[in-house]
Amino acid sequence: MALIATLALNQWKKQIKLQKQVDFVDQLTDEIHKFILASPPVVSAIKFTKIGFESYTDIDRKYKGIKNNGAISFIEQHGKEESVKLIGQIEGLRKTISKIRSLSSKGQMYNIKNYDNAKSAIKIIDHVYGQMEAFSYFIGNTNLNWEHPDVQNTLNKIVQMDEELISQNLAQQNIDYLKFAQSLYKRI
Numbered sequence: 046m047a048l049i050a051t052l053a054l055n056q057w058k059k060q061i062k063l064q065k066q067v068d069f070v071d072q073l074t075d076e077i078h079k080f081i082l083a084s085p086p087v088v089s090a091i092k093f094t095k096i097g098f099e100s101y102t103d104i105d106r107k108y109k110g111i112k113n114n115g116a117i118s119f120i121e122q123h124g125k126e127e128s129v130k131l132i133g134q135i136e137g138l139r140k141t142i143s144k145i146r147s148l149s150s151k152g153q154m155y156n157i158k159n160y161d162n163a164k165s166a167i168k169i170i171d172h173v174y175g176q177m178e179a180f181s182y183f184i185g186n187t188n189l190n191w192e193h194p195d196v197q198n199t200l201n202k203i204v205q206m207d208e209e210l211i212s213q214n215l216a217q218q219n220i221d222y223l224k225f226a227q228s229l230y231k232r233i
Contacts, residue, residue: 063232066155070226073148073163080141080170081219085212087134087177092208094119094127094184108191113204117191120184128185135181142174158232159225166222173214180206 101122102115111117149167152160183203189196 066157066229069148069152069155070157070163070229073145073152074222074226076141076144076148077167077170077219077222080138080145080174081215083137083141084173084177084215087131087138088208088211090127090131090134091177091180091206091211094131094180095204095206095208097123097127098204111191112197113200116200116204121187124184124187128181131177131181131184135178138174138177142171146171157229159228162225163222166218166225169214169218173211173218176206176211179203 097119098113098116100115101118103109104115104118108114108117145167149164152163157163180203183199191197191200
């Protein structure tokens, strides 16, 4: 009788532990999906801003000999207003990414099998968010020394940012994260 009670107690503990893991993964999944669903307008805004960069190429004689002169001219004329719009769009993402970061840290305590796969997906989602945020804040700086090598280096990264790659990265991380979540749900 004691053996059966011990086995039942151990099974009950495992079920409680698994239920906590599932509840946690449900919460994290909701936040990741919220982030991914809120990202396309920001990606589109970046795309349209970059089109603006191209439309200003070789317009301003002052920057004719400088690399990325269209981006510089666009930023000086429209950067602040575009930055404000993008930062407004990113505000919702900021709250969600903060929640994802918090949950990601908390998830390490649950000792979930293959949790490294989820952390890897979250790390890339966080990196993509950082790229969008950096773009938004950089274009708001209208009075930089455009010829300085560090400014040119950052500007070059901003100009080369590939919004299609951002969208693909988010879609792939969603798939990778869902594979992790499915593996947990299969254990139920």
